Amino acid sequence: xxxxxxxxxxxxxxxxxxxxxxxxxxxxxxxxxxxxxxxxxxxxxxxxxxxxxxxxxxxxxxxxxxxxxxxxxxxxxxxxxxxxxxxxxxxxxxxxxxxxxxxxxxxxxxxxxxxxxxxxxxxxxxxxxxxxxxxxxxxxxxxxxxxxxxxxxxxxxxxxxxxxxxxx
Amino acid sequence: xxxxxxxxxxxxxxxxxxxxxxxxxxxxxxxxxxxxxxxxxxxxxxxxxxxxxxxxxxxxxxxxxxxxxxxxxxxxxxxxxxxxxxxxxxxxxxxxxxxxxxxxxxxxxxxxxxxxxxxxxxxxxxxxxxxxxxxxxxxxxxxxxxxxxxxxxxxxxxxxxxxxxxxxxxxxxxxxxxxxxxxxxxxxxxxxxxxxxxxxxxxxxxxxxxxxxxxxxxxxxxxxxxxxxxxxxxxxxxxxxxxxxxxxxxxxxxxxxxxxxxxxxxxxxxxxxxxxxxxxxxxxxxxxxxxxxxxxxxxxxxxxxxxxxxxxxxxxxxxxxxxxxxxxxxxxxxxxxxxxxxxxxxxxxxxxxxxxxxxxxxxxxxxxxxxxxxxxxxxxxxxxxxxxxxxxxxxxxxxxxxxxxxxxxxxxxxxxxxxxxxxxxxxxxxxxxxxxxxxxxxxxxxxxxxxxxxxxxxxxxxxxxxxxxxxxxxxxxxxxxxxxxxxxxxxxxxxxxxxxxxxxxxxxxxxxxxxxxxxxxxxxxxxxxxxxxxxxxxxxxxxxxxxxxxxxxxxxxxxxxxxxxxxxxxxxxxxxxxxxxxxxxxxxxxxxxxxxxxxxxxxxxxxxxxxxxxxxxxxxxxxxxxxxxxxxxxxxxxxxxxxxxxxxxxxxxxxxxxxxxxxxxxxxxxxxxxxxxxxxxxxxxxxxxxxx
Numbered sequence: 001x002x003x004x005x006x007x008x009x010x011x012x013x014x015x016x017x018x019x020x021x022x023x024x025x026x027x028x029x030x031x032x033x034x035x036x037x038x039x040x041x042x043x044x045x046x047x048x049x050x051x052x053x054x055x056x057x058x059x060x061x062x063x064x065x066x067x068x069x070x071x072x073x074x075x076x077x078x079x080x081x082x083x084x085x086x087x088x089x090x091x092x093x094x095x096x097x098x099x100x101x102x103x104x105x106x107x108x109x110x111x112x113x114x115x116x117x118x119x120x121x122x123x124x125x126x127x128x129x130x131x132x133x134x135x136x137x138x139x140x141x142x143x144x145x146x147x148x149x150x151x152x153x154x155x156x157x158x159x160x161x162x163x164x165x166x167x168x
Numbered sequence: 169x170x171x172x173x174x175x176x177x178x179x180x181x182x183x184x185x186x187x188x189x190x191x192x193x194x195x196x197x198x199x200x201x202x203x204x205x206x207x208x209x210x211x212x213x214x215x216x217x218x219x220x221x222x223x224x225x226x227x228x229x230x231x232x233x234x235x236x237x238x239x240x241x242x243x244x245x246x247x248x249x250x251x252x253x254x255x256x257x258x259x260x261x262x263x264x265x266x267x268x269x270x271x272x273x274x275x276x277x278x279x280x281x282x283x284x285x286x287x288x289x290x291x292x293x294x295x296x297x298x299x300x301x302x303x304x305x306x307x308x309x310x311x312x313x314x315x316x317x318x319x320x321x322x323x324x325x326x327x328x329x330x331x332x333x334x335x336x337x338x339x340x341x342x343x344x345x346x347x348x349x350x351x352x353x354x355x356x357x358x359x360x361x362x363x364x365x366x367x368x369x370x371x372x373x374x375x376x377x378x379x380x381x382x383x384x385x386x387x388x389x390x391x392x393x394x395x396x397x398x399x400x401x402x403x404x405x406x407x408x409x410x411x412x413x414x415x416x417x418x419x420x421x422x423x424x425x426x427x428x429x430x431x432x433x434x435x436x437x438x439x440x441x442x443x444x445x446x447x448x449x450x451x452x453x454x455x456x457x458x459x460x461x462x463x464x465x466x467x468x469x470x471x472x473x474x475x476x477x478x479x480x481x482x483x484x485x486x487x488x489x490x491x492x493x494x495x496x497x498x499x500x501x502x503x504x505x506x507x508x509x510x511x512x513x514x515x516x517x518x519x520x521x522x523x524x525x526x527x528x529x530x531x532x533x534x535x536x537x538x539x540x541x542x543x544x545x546x547x548x549x550x551x552x553x554x555x556x557x558x559x560x561x562x563x564x565x566x567x568x569x570x571x572x573x574x575x576x577x578x579x580x581x582x583x584x585x586x587x588x589x590x591x592x593x594x595x596x597x598x599x600x601x602x603x604x605x606x607x608x609x610x611x612x613x614x615x616x617x618x619x620x621x622x623x624x625x626x627x628x629x630x631x632x633x634x635x636x637x638x639x640x641x642x643x644x645x646x647x648x649x650x651x652x653x654x655x656x657x658x659x660x661x662x663x664x665x666x667x668x669x670x671x672x673x674x675x676x677x678x679x680x681x682x683x684x685x686x687x688x689x690x691x692x693x694x695x696x697x698x699x700x701x702x703x704x705x706x707x708x709x710x711x712x713x714x715x716x717x718x719x720x721x722x723x724x725x726x727x728x729x730x731x732x733x734x735x736x737x738x739x740x741x742x743x744x745x746x747x748x749x750x751x752x753x754x755x756x757x758x759x760x761x762x763x764x765x766x767x768x769x770x771x772x773x774x775x776x777x778x779x780x781x782x783x784x785x786x787x788x789x790x791x792x793x794x795x796x797x798x799x800x801x802x803x804x805x806x807x808x809x810x811x812x813x814x815x816x817x818x819x820x821x822x823x824x825x826x827x828x829x830x831x832x833x834x835x836x837x838x839x840x841x842x843x844x845x846x847x848x849x850x851x852x853x854x855x856x857x858x859x860x
Contacts, residue, residue: 002438002439004379005243005379005438006438008239008243008376008379009243011239012235012236012239012240012242012243013236013239013240014236015232015233015235015236015239015240016232016233016236016237016239016240017236018232018233018236019231019232019233019234019235019236019237020233020236023232024229024230024232025229025230025232026228026229026230027228027229028227028228028229030227030229033233034224034229034231034232034233034234035198035233036198037224037233038197038198038200038215038220038223038224038233038234039197039198039215041197041215041219041220041223042197042198042200042207042214042215042216042219042220043195043197045207045208047208047329049311049312049315049316050206050208050219050312050315050316050321050325051315051316051317051321051326051338051340051341051344052208052321052325052326052329053329053336053338054336054337054338055338085223085227087311126210151329151333152333152336154333154336154338155334155336
């Protein structure tokens with residue numbers, strides 16, 4: 001029994017150290033150690049993965065949205081925070097892309113976690129996908145002193161058009 | 169709530185805050201502990217190990233970091249995180265607490281049934297199944313399926329998100345709420361249901377109990393098998409059989425509740441075991457210390473009295489042997505606006521009826537008078553009750569003054585101070601006392617004598633009271649470790665100086681004197697030259713000598729106090745005492761061996777034992793004589809209490825008494841049946857722990 005105890009002890013701490021110092025085991029490898037990786041997973045949560053938001057929405061804009069979109073005559077910039085792991089981020093991107101197609105005043109930019117993680121921190125984005133809005137001066141849209149964020153893809157269309165009208 | 173449980177609750181609540189300290193902007197999500205806390209919670213500061221495991225497995229990696237982080241905790245403390253830190257465990261404990269409140273109203277105590285049939289412990293298997301399915305689902309569907317159904321996620325993440333970002337329905341939400349409701353119901357039915365059957369972290373934590381450094385130990389030597397540990401265990405573990413069960417959450421409720429303190433945590437460092445000592449819970453009574461003298465009378469090392477024995481005795485004597493007629497005496501009539509039942513001083517009128525004089529002089533002077541024998545005369549003198557002062561007082565007061573108020577003022581002055589604060593019933597009892605009693609008080613000064621004792625002594629003229637200064641030579645015989653010490657009929661009674669206690673002792677003594685008789689056996693008494701009996705006691709001068717046969721004298725008739733001096737001092741064994749009036753000849757009776765151990769018996773500590781006897785029986789009489797001899801030889805420190813078993817059956821039935829006569833202190837320390845001198849000495853050895 002003593003031998004088993006000692007072996008488990010050693011194995012447990014070996015695993016811990018290997019996790020911290022990036023000794024990756026397994027068919028696929030990742031950038032950095034599992035230590036950093038787990039930080040990424042924990043900090044920037046794909047909320048559809050946890051089942052907090054729906055996973056299926058249609059990308060087509062409704063007639064009501066189009067009507068309201070046509071009235072917009074000021075430039076609006078939309079940022080979509082995405083990640084490679086996130087299964088619903090492409091949906092969000094597609095919907096926002098449809099907005100830019102319908103109205104040239106609206107532009108969008110994709111912020112990827114893998115390339116620009118510092119922007120996630122500046123806007124304190126911890127969920128994916130997240131959408132935020134800027135006006136022509138590059139000032140972020142705020143509501144009640146907080147950055148106005150649309151999290152997830154549930155009713156993204158309705159929320160986005162409301163936000164665009166709020167930018168003015 | 170026990171002490172450990174309080175600490176545990178504190179630890180759980182602090183860790184709940186620390187784990188979810190994100191509201192201060194502190195996030196350390198690369199850290200993970202084996203606790204069940206959703207990392208999607210907006211305030212969660214650490215990562216969820218199961219969520220991370222799924223993520224790593226889903227991305228095709230061996231989750232070395234998470235396994236290492238969890239394993240390194242498990243190998244050290246086992247599943248202690250489950251019981252002491254895990255927020256979901258805390259949640260379930262809270263539900264148990266609510267359940268306890270509801271149950272308390274219905275039932276008092278619930279003892280768990282003893283399961284006779286062999287039941288297979290499925291809890292670990294179900295937990296492992298949950299863990300494996302979680303990982304397999306994550307790997308096959310490349311999705312965190314478990315997180316979508318997780319009840320912690322529902323509480324910590326789904327509800328906050330739904331509230332802040334508006335309600336949005338999806339199928340997972342319905343499923344997870346359904347699961348949460350189901351679980352909540354199960355928590356109310358089975359405590360810690362999640363930890364027991366479903367927790368995937370517990371699947372790894374449970375087996376680690378067997379190999380971790382922290383282990384629970386049980387000292388089985390003195391275990392009674394009360395199985396309280398099993399009853400209090402929220403996870404229904406048979407703690408006696410398996411202290412390091414794979415189901416255990418290390419909540420330490422069993423350690424908390426074990427009445428003997430036989431369970432403890434210990435560190436098992438690869439065979440080197442360091443266990444915290446099995447501490448017995450100390451009784452709340454302050455420990456008695458006694459100087460045990462050697463046989464030469466020189467005080468030796470201070471030794472603690474055995475707590476168990478003294479505690480038991482304390483319980484028995486104080487609870488069962490309380491003054492029997494107490495219930496009748498609690499209430500007393502109202503006097504002049506005093507509340508009923510309140511302890512009031514006896515008014516002048518009533519004292520006059522009873523015949524006690526209000527003291528006009530100070531207590532010390534009175535006591536002096538008493539010792540000189542002058543005070544007794546005053547009782548019957550009419551002068552003491554002359555209303556001179558009353559008349560003057562009344563004359564001085566204006567006539568318009570209402571009569572009642574005058575009375576009140578007058579009586580307030582004349583209320584008797586402390587020393588006559590007696591029940592009127594007690595006073596009547598003392599007034600009618602027809603037995604001669606001898607009370608001695610040994611103290612450093614007169615003022616140290618308890619006032620209640622003085623009041624009682626004042627109450628009857630059949631009580632002979634004697635005050636002894638500790639420096640006096642005659643006081644050397646008496647026990648002086650606890651001053652003031654009070655002797656009633658040469659027996660040390662110092663337990664409590666309350667009115668009821670002393671009266672009760674007096675009643676005991678009275679019963680003793682009324683029911684015992686002195687026997688002079690003239691076959692043995694040959695009118696020796698020594699005449700020890702006559703030197704010791706005046707009584708023997710009154711008794712006319714006979715030539716042959718025996719004579720029985722009931723003690724009540726010639727004011728004997730049953731001190732036992734004569735019994736011990738007579739060298740020929742001519743004097744003995746009997747319980748009852750009928751003399752039964754006992755040729756083998758002698759107390760020589762007890763007398764030989766005189767010095768050793770005198771070094772004993774004060775104790776009271778019960779003596780269960782039958783009237784007019786040979787062995788009972790013998791036991792009584794031994795008791796009297798013991799009491800005298802121990803300088804009155806061993807006092808005894810006679811119980812006629814034919815009258816007081818209940819008292820005997822309560823105790824495990826095998827035979828009569830019986831010397832009884834506790835169930836462990838008793839001598840019963842045909843009592844010999846050697847068994848008496850063994851009894852003395854037991855109670856004093858005295859060694860040769």
